[in-house]
Amino acid sequence: MMNTNKRIYTELPRQCLPANAWVDNKKELILHTEQPFSFSQNLHYLSRSNNECLYQIEGDRLYKAIPVDGDIPVVEIRADDDGQLSVRFLGDAPPPNVRAQVAQYVYDWFDLGTNLTKFYDLAQNDALLKNAVASYYGLKNMGIPDLFEAMSWGIIGQQINLTYAYTLKRRLVESFGQRVEHAGRTFWVHPAPQVIAELTVQDLEALRMTTKKCEYLIGVAQLIVEGKLSKELLWDGGDCKKAEKKLISIRGIGPWTANYVLMRCLRMPSAFPIDDVGLHNAIKYVQGTETKPTKAEILALSSSWTGWESYATFYLWRFLY
Template sequence: MKSYTQDQAWDCSWEDQEQVLTLSLPQEFSFSQNLDYLAGAPNECLFHIKNGRIYRAIPAGEELSIVEISDAGKNDMAVRFLGDTAPKSKEGRAAVARYVHDWFDLGTDLRPFYKLAKTDVLLQRAVDSFYGLRNVGIPDLFEAISWGIIGQQINMSFAYTLKRRMVESFGTPVTCEGEVYWLFPDPERIAALRPEELQELKMTAKKSEYLIDVARLIVEGKLSKEQLLAAGTGRAAEKQLVQIRGIGPWTANYVLMRCLRIPSAFPIDDVGLHNAIKYLLGTDEKPTKEELIRLSTGWNNWESYATFYLWRFLY
């Protein structure tokens, strides 16, 4: 079982009460906006929402915690451990706090983004509609790449179905207070598979091979989040990713956005982005690449958030 660790410094004010962690939130954060976004995921299997609270399993060192995440008021978020799953060490509880901090991208100052959005024909309406939304991410690299590969050239509903099949076939289940929670499969588990075993889930032959190849690269130490971040720039990290079979520019930029938190990541060929812009402009045709380049001129170093906010009109 993988624990969530990250060598980067993280700026998060949080209070450790052992059974409950309290994370301080930026002013530009809306629990309801982020909850609504998560609630829209069809057939999601890695978390669930009940009565305005989020429940999921989070690895913490050698332990596995089940948490309930809720709005604690006064610009705070409460992370409560269920059952007897609270990590025994402060380091383990810090790992959980760090995971939640990264999942909701709490370290990003959105004020410059909101300032530029005020004068942008597309982003002004997006920010007005979804103020306080964060780029809800995928902290684990293997999960982020896998989700990018699974989602290639299929609709979202079927992508979520494939993810559920993969998780429930090869992931780690844990039962707590009568509920079953799942962790995404470890790369070691997928690296040991034959492509045919993934194809039984109705995964294509190519996607099955790509997933196993990526898992093996991670297991062999040839691919890691730390290595990609050490590339220094988003462009350099993208160049490393696209050298991997099955990862093109779209998947690479998706990983840069959702996992590595590269602000300039921009999946410019994304169909959903094109449809969102078509919707906002009220046109019959999706924008050409040249039109999109022109429309995004003012998004410099905020392309990732601009894309995420525009996606929100559709997903």
């Protein structure tokens, strides 16, 4: 029988966790954070919805079940200072290979491999970004390390508001994901592609998603299970346009979803969801206008963002929550 929890977070070039960037104390991992970094800014982003089901926040601490290599450890993440993250296992310390993958997951999730200095330099002279970087200093592009989870979230969020997207996500997770109990608390793990790949549209009817979205989810899950879609195949040297083209060739994936996945999962800095409604609303907010910017206007406004489009988008979104 296939182990649907066996997920290994491979070390792609931009997100490889350096050996000197973390310390393995068995029950607790220490991840060193390159400045500028603000745990509180990132925690604020993660707390933007009270309907989030894949992690829990209590005060200044973050709790999550992370499925890796057949194990699902539950961790507490905190930062006594912004120079390091502490990742504490709430149960027994898992084996060394699992600890290493958990460290890799958290490193990727918080995008600790990206130094923001150059982005801040360009943003200081940018009309749209200068107030954002001053107000949200140390915010990282919080990611979605698991490809199927990122693809699912992109598909679910197509043409609906964020509140309803979180409702659909919870239904999907609680219907087909895994439940982990620890000390009387329940933690949920996103459904593995192997689970969704075996379903029919009728199996997903109770979620109240459109038939098309159900078909898209199942189709993407099947591609991943068949080995036709993976982070490695998409990365292919880090060519963003090439990766976007591969994703758009998949049924149900358009430019917005493709760039969202490349931005949040593959960490491609040039990924740019230019058609994103949230981006348009953020630009309207910063400029103090009621008119939606045209694509030509956005391209002109973003002309200096080359290589940082994904971060510019993420920082502009911050004005909306």
